[in-house]
Amino acid sequence: MSDPEDEYGDSTLAAEYVLRLLDPSEHASFEERLKDDPQLRRLVHDWEAHFAPIAGEIAPVAPPPRAKQSINAALHGEAKPSRAWSWGWFTGFGSLAAAAVAAFLIFAPILNPPDLTPSFQAELAAPDGSLVVTAGVIPATHEIVLDRVVGAAPPGRVLELWLIAEGATAPVSLGLLAAEGTTRIVVPDDIAPGVRTGTIALSDEPPGGSPTGAPTGTILATGTFVDL
Amino acid sequence: MIAQIVLRDRSAFSALYDATSAKLFGVCLRVLDNRAEAEEVLQEVYIRIWHKADSYTVTGHSPMTWLITVARNLSIDRLRKRKTKTKPIDDAVELADDRPGPEAEAIASSERAQIEACMTELDPRHAEAVKRVYLGGETYNDLAEAQNVPLNTMRTWLRRSLLKLRECLTR
CATH class of the missing domain: 1.10.1740.10 (RNA polymerase sigma factor, region 2, helix turn helix motif)
Incomplete structure (x- = not known):
């Protein structure tokens, strides 16, 4: 399998990775690239989301009760099902109703997770107001949630987020903003403590982000966080 | 949750x-x-x-x-x-099962409709191959043997289909 990858591009390669079609060495080198290539991770993410609905055609099959017991035994050291209130909570319903109720209960908190609201926020604004991005930080998950309010990356460029921690000598890349919609960036544990008191900045960079690890384009907007 | x-x-x-x-x-x-x-x-x-x-x-x-x-x-x-060793294609589990499960709605039906619509734009054999790979874990080797074509030909076919699929999905 020595076809040149270029002809089909990273998107096709990402699809092959998601489908588990790459041979072991290709798979390993793709995973190596994934570690520091947010663009590539995005492609993988998109393909996972595209393919998962294929499983929609699979009919559910109830696993035997011992499966749940084994899982609980493995996780919580329980030989018997837990005494928690929720066991059998759904069993009184018809199966369809139960699935609907359970799905609602499960997905509703995700849509509006009470404990995952940002606790501090920054507004990154260009001096002339041509670009405004809000950034909220969720400390529990070390996530920065970014929304573009005004403006966008210049054509053919992407926006990259940087952190300049208090006292730091150089900016650290936090990741790229999606071309559209909300971007969620998880800040690595070792630099997360510096976010609250540091400065964050957006620069315009070539697709895929700065090739050097330092901003190469114009710093378009900066901001600092305030508590909400 | x-x-x-x-x-x-x-x-x-x-x-x-x-x-x-x-x-x-x-x-x-x-x-x-x-x-x-x-x-x-x-x-x-x-x-x-x-x-x-x-x-x-x-x-x-x-x-x-x-x-x-x-x-x-x-x-x-x-x-x-x-x-x-590769699994004979005859043993592959049946792929066509159109019964929607109760959780079918759990994945946005629009997403499902999208991939299904885009799959129909592919050569039926290639759409089938993509499904076999996703749900049956088949490899290029398995597919090539099943379709009786050289491995590289199979890979080229499938990659073209993936390109097409991408093009359709991002339309």
């Missing part, structure tokens, strides 16, 4: 299991075509969910997409470990 699992909420985990295990067991069974192995992998899946719920928020996937992806990938890993 996955957020609650991050916080080690056992009752949330239990409810998640009750609501999703049948679907995920179905996925494991489809890929592995073996009940005992599917059961073992199902356990791995939920153990992974318990431990990795914190990484779920990172993925940005809808909950069901994440769960299916985990179940499918762990099943394929198991299949690959087991597989010493």
